[in-house]
Amino acid sequence: MTSIPPFTPPERLLLGPGPSPVDPRILQAFTRPTLGHLDPQFLEVMDQVRSMLREAFKTKNDITFPVSGTGTAGMECCLVNLIEPGDEVVVLEQGYFGRRMADIAGRAGGKVHKLDAKWGEGFTPGQLETFLEGKKPKVVAFVHAETSTGFRQDVPELVEVARGAGALTVLDCVTSLGGIPLEIDRWGVDAAYSGTQKCLGGPPGLAPVTFSPRALEKIQKRSVKCVSWYLDVSLVTQYWGGPRAYHHTAPINNVYAIHESLRLLLEEGLEARWKRHREAHERFAKGAQEIGLRFVVAEPHRLPQLNAVWLPEGVDDKAGRKRLLEEHGIEIGTGLGDFAGKVWRIGLMGHGARSEVVDRVLAALKKVLGR
Numbered sequence: 048m049t050s051i052p053p054f055t056p057p058e059r060l061l062l063g064p065g066p067s068p069v070d071p072r073i074l075q076a077f078t079r080p081t082l083g084h085l086d087p088q089f090l091e092v093m094d095q096v097r098s099m100l101r102e103a104f105k106t107k108n109d110i111t112f113p114v115s116g117t118g119t120a121g122m123e124c125c126l127v128n129l130i131e132p133g134d135e136v137v138v139l140e141q142g143y144f145g146r147r148m149a150d151i152a153g154r155a156g157g158k159v160h161k162l163d164a165k166w167g168e169g170f171t172p173g174q175l176e177t178f179l180e181g182k183k184p185k186v187v188a189f190v191h192a193e194t195s196t197g198f199r200q201d202v203p204e205l206v207e208v209a210r211g212a213g214a215l216t217v218l219d220c221v222t223s224l225g226g227i228p229l230e231i232d233r234w235g236v237d238a239a240y241s242g243t244q245k246c247l248g249g250p251p252g253l254a255p256v257t258f259s260p261r262a263l264e265k266i267q268k269r270s271v272k273c274v275s276w277y278l279d280v281s282l283v284t285q286y287w288g289g290p291r292a293y294h295h296t297a298p299i300n301n302v303y304a305i306h307e308s309l310r311l312l313l314e315e316g317l318e319a320r321w322k323r324h325r326e327a328h329e330r331f332a333k334g335a336q337e338i339g340l341r342f343v344v345a346e347p348h349r350l351p352q353l354n355a356v357w358l359p360e361g362v363d364d365k366a367g368r369k370r371l372l373e374e375h376g377i378e379i380g381t382g383l384g385d386f387a388g389k390v391w392r393i394g395l396m397g398h399g400a401r402s403e404v405v406d407r408v409l410a411a412l413k414k415v416l417g418r
């Protein structure tokens with residue numbers, strides 16, 4: 048008989064593009080006894096999660112809940128519910144995740160028009176306006192915090208242009224929620240999704256989503272059913288709201304975890320959380336420049352929670368990251384897509400956005416880069 052020992056994970060400091068270090072309070076919440084998915088006390092926890100998510104997203108949207116699945120499930124949920132076969136969809140692509148949105152929009156039957164930007168750059172309202180001329184998009188989708196490049200896209204101006212063209216907007220907030228200012232209602236965003244393992248500082252497993260009344264109206268007026276049964280908002284919300292009808296078994300312990308993540312976020316306060324991420328970034332940027340690292344993104348659009356730097360000449364991507372992991376216990380991210388082998392991505396998200404963490408990664412980078 049083979050006997051496999053229990054798994055004890057090594058100690059790692061997670062400073063890549065996610066998952067981020069999990070706050071011990073969240074891990075503790077995760078390990079509490081599993082309740083039934085219709086237990087009255089669990090239903091109360093679900094209500095609290097929805098109400099805290101509304102605060103985090105800064106929205107009054109009734110349809111706000113966490114989808115079972117990671118950030119990509121949230122992306123898919125927003126797109127497949129809002130897109131009907133033949134709908135014109137405009138996707139702004141300035142990195143890896145915009146590309147993924149375009150793929151999903153096409154699979155949902157959308158007639159996809161892609162507007163590209165150079166990786167590491169974003170879009171101006173004027174560019175979008177010109178691109179929309181002669182098109183009748185039902186949906187315009189883009190990424191707020193592009194984790195593959197470290198670019199922060201200005202949102203409200205683009206939403207205004209999309210609205211002017213009669214489109215609903217879908218915003219990827221996977222890396223922005225809990226890290227940088229985000230205001231769903233004030234900015235007029237119609238659908239947005241996020242994930243638990245970035246700036247919310249929890250384990251991966253849930254994808255918070257929110258839909259505006261306008262988005263809900265489009266969903267209710269669909270002439271064909273949503274292609275996904277599992278992600279169909281008109282069905283899932285029968286469990287997360289109203290009649291509490293069984294749809295699928297909620298990942299109970301993940302819900303405990305997001306409950307604690309959101310409690311931590313609101314205890315600290317949104318503004319204070321954003322400020323903590325900014326300060327961690329500023330400390331990192333100062334130290335990074337001292338050891339000769341150059342940022343990919345121009346300063347006004349840099350994400351504090353995701354620092355993308357050019358790999359210095361003569362440094363081997365794989366060997367360098369291997370040393371960081373094995374000698375220092377630190378995980379950072381490599382480049383994706385167009386940036387493969389060219390960029391290192393240092394995430395300072397959630398529980399990782401602290402000065403002692405910044406000092407530790409800077410010291411390790413100094414050694415590995417031989418500075």
Ligand SMILES: *Cc1c(COP(=O)(O)O)cnc(C)c1O
Pocket residue numbers: 064065117118119120122144190192193194195219220221222242251
């Ligand atoms: C991480 C990420 C995703 C995908 O989330 P998963 O949890 O990996 O499915 C989508 N968009 C952005 C911007 C991300 O950073």
